[in-house]
Amino acid sequence: MMCTISMPVVFEVAREHKIPLAVYWIQPATTLATYYHYFHGYDELIHAHSTEPTYEVSFPGLYPLKICDMPTFFSETTPNELSTTIMQALQELFQQIDQERPMVLVNTFTALESIALDAIKPYMDIIDVGPVVPPLGALHRQQVNEKDYMEWLGMQLENSVVYLSFGSMITYTKRQLEEILEGLEECGRPYLWVVRKEGCMEVVDFDLQVVKGGKGMVVEWCDQLQVLFHPSLGCFVTHCGWNSTLEAIVAGVPMVAVPSWSDQPLNARLVEKEWSVGVRAVRDAEGVLTQKELARCVELVMGDSEKAMKVKENANNLKTKAHDVLVTSGPLEISLRGFINRIQDQKGHVSI
Template sequence: MGSFSSPHFVIFPFLSQGHTIPLLHLSRLLRRRSVVVTLFTTAGNSPRIRASLRDTDVSIIEIPFPQNIDGVPPGVENTDKLSVESSFLPFARATEQMRESFEEALETLQPPVSCVVSDSFLWWTAKSAQKIGVPRLGFFGTGNFSATMYQILGRFRPHAGVDSVDEPFPMTDFPEVKLTRNDFEPPFGDINPSGPFVDFMMENGFISMGMSDGLIVNSFYEMESRYVDYWNKNLGPKAWNIGPLCLAAKPLPESKSTGYLQWLDEKWEKKEPVLYVSFGTQAEISPEQFLEIAQGLEKSEVSFLWALKSKDLDFLEPEFESRVKGRGLVAKEWMDQLKILQHEGVKGFLSHCGWNSVIESISAGVPILAMPFMAEQHMNARFVAEEVGVGLRIMPRGGTVRGHVAAEEVEMKVRELMGGGKVAEEVSKTAAAWGGAAHAAMQEGGSSWRSLDLLIDGMMGKFTD
């Protein structure tokens, strides 16, 4: 790395847990490279962030979140607390009202700011960085495969000739990748997508991406090299793969006092492999679908640890826990997902395929049972099952990728992944191999390590490529 002194990176995560956590890991990574780090957030999000970074000297600045937003409940400063999907857009658009406070703070920071790293949903920060004359890097919370497929769809419209939402078509420049319109989050799979969210992404996401000096991607080059190379040659701006960022997390304490960890230890001692089940914080699961998942898990006769959101507990049959007692544990407390995935007794992950969960599972070498619900999760499920072979796909009824999943399908795929047969052995072996590659990428001299060095030099004006 170059001989410059005190580079200063400003980090501004979008106000959502899934978007914030990787950037907290990035803050740690940058501090280890002697970069000064200042992180921006709001008063409502600050306590959790301060607790996460309390063992570091990352500076945290709170700026006020706008009040009285139409469509957003009073006092909500994080999307995890939005009760309906329709609140997301007014919430995201309202963040622009933070711009003046953000820019005032940027002007006063010492040492002077070298670079702004901000979430792609905070599109207006690109203008703020431009105003003070520093580079801005957008943070992409998705992988390279997903981002590339969405860009190809929008630019080249390879789906224009298909009649059905379930009819496969080859992707431009990747003819071996066959997707359907249903693989894309509505309305983006439409021939001419329109609507408020499409407008938001076009006006803000893509314009600010074009104004940015690069993108930080929470992935590593070896796993997605074709898509990284394609993006950097044909799409842009440059994608810097410096992950898996979860491998920069604070080392986990050795204490095993937590109930669910004790339970995992007991299962491991008895040589009973455990399936971890979690669908993240954002996915909305219908009561009917929830019951099918519960029935499938119960009938599978596999040991499982199910992380449940408090509102989902209402859907669970009162007798469910007693029926699976000793084999299944329903956790109603906050759980450390990384620690669970790294537990030697956890041999599978039934997941919604949010990118954080995918990359954390791959880093831990744990195979995935993909059951996507929203956003780019269907694309991530394709990636898991078809691109890198680290898992299996749970499919809805009726030959579609989007729809209701039956209990029988859940039961069958859980047994297939956890039963120790040929398929299970293969995906477990592949997951373990990619887990090793992920760790190698983050170690000194690895691809992600080198990319971060080049990125820091580049933002300090020393990148010449």
């Protein structure tokens, strides 16, 4: 039986029916280590400095992390119902992990997060099983507008397109939409931007089909992995959800990180500081990504500067490491087979 971070009740079911149980952690190992130590003695220190975004905390085995780089739930001064529910569920999950000592499968790989994996292994039974990304052929779904955007990508120069997607939960104010459009105009590069109509809060008259200057394309959905692997892609402006971050790594696409909540700031920190495969954008006092900041960050990863060249080189090197993990009989397959063997041994079956 498998339990995700949001279903600690599964422990009770597995215990009652004597079913082998494993936890699947869908965020990076760095986040796992951070949450673990938060619930094991570091909560008071973090709360005491929650209004100091640059205050650094050193967790055992990890590099120092600033408050602004940690999961957003740690520093909320007035937690809402959703964040309170999430933190309660996570606390219960770590209590169950302490008591039951299940195997914990983490969607990462050693070449990506060796420091974090080593830091958390003394406290729990860790198996790295990432990067978990679907093969291109398996995820292909024909959509109404797919022919249009793929044909459009095919007409662009190699490494020239800015791809923007901020996940399924983001909502935009009218000002934010305008700032992004103006920033893209300032960049002067072709772009593909995914905007869901239901995510445009406070926006009544925003026409998704109107693209200024004819340099870009706005769609409500796209096959993200297919887009990221397209040779025309030059960078990915992303909210830094872990799935999107891993997909960009596997595709070798440099990132402009624009995190909002949960683990996204920590993922952005990894992108910029640990792996140097992108840059983190800074929002203004109202939490808006301004046109100047968007244009600045895109140029930092797509331009001809020494920094841009290094980011591109690092992104390509990390892509190679990720593909080395995914090969037949490679580290990922070995990890998964080892996990299956252990589950079968617990059930009294013969190992494969």
